[in-house]
Amino acid sequence: MERLPYYQLLHIFSLLVLTAHTFMAFGNPDPANRKRTLMVTGIAALLMFVSGFGMLTLQKIPFATGWVLVKFVCWLGLASLGGVVYRKAHLRGILSLVALLLLLVAVVMVYCRPF
Numbered sequence: 001m002e003r004l005p006y007y008q009l010l011h012i013f014s015l016l017v018l019t020a021h022t023f024m025a026f027g028n029p030d031p032a033n034r035k036r037t038l039m040v041t042g043i044a045a046l047l048m049f050v051s052g053f054g055m056l057t058l059q060k061i062p063f064a065t066g067w068v069l070v071k072f073v074c075w076l077g078l079a080s081l082g083g084v085v086y087r088k089a090h091l092r093g094i095l096s097l098v099a100l101l102l103l104l105v106a107v108v109m110v111y112c113r114p115f
Helices: 004-027 031-058 066-087 089-111
Strands: none
Touching: 004 031, 004 066, 004 089, 031 066, 066 089
8 A cells, every 4th residue: 555645645734734833823922822832833843754754765765865955944944933933023024934935945846856
């Protein structure tokens, strides 16, 4: 049985959860919400990481390719922004633009795979 669709589904679902909770933190960086937001974004980021590397393994794509490194940097940046906004709430506008750019680059890289 092919496992790739399950990894893809988990990857997209965790991306949606990570994105939604990151932008929720941008909208309301109340310190009372910090613990829950960091917990949800951390779990979503971990699931996204595991499912992404699961897909790479199934498709036999090496980690050292430029395409994978760009996607990894986008993931790392998006995963960290949920926590950064609680420390730098005055930069919410700039951080949300950074998040949108990271998401745009990550989505464009899905369609610009070199293989």
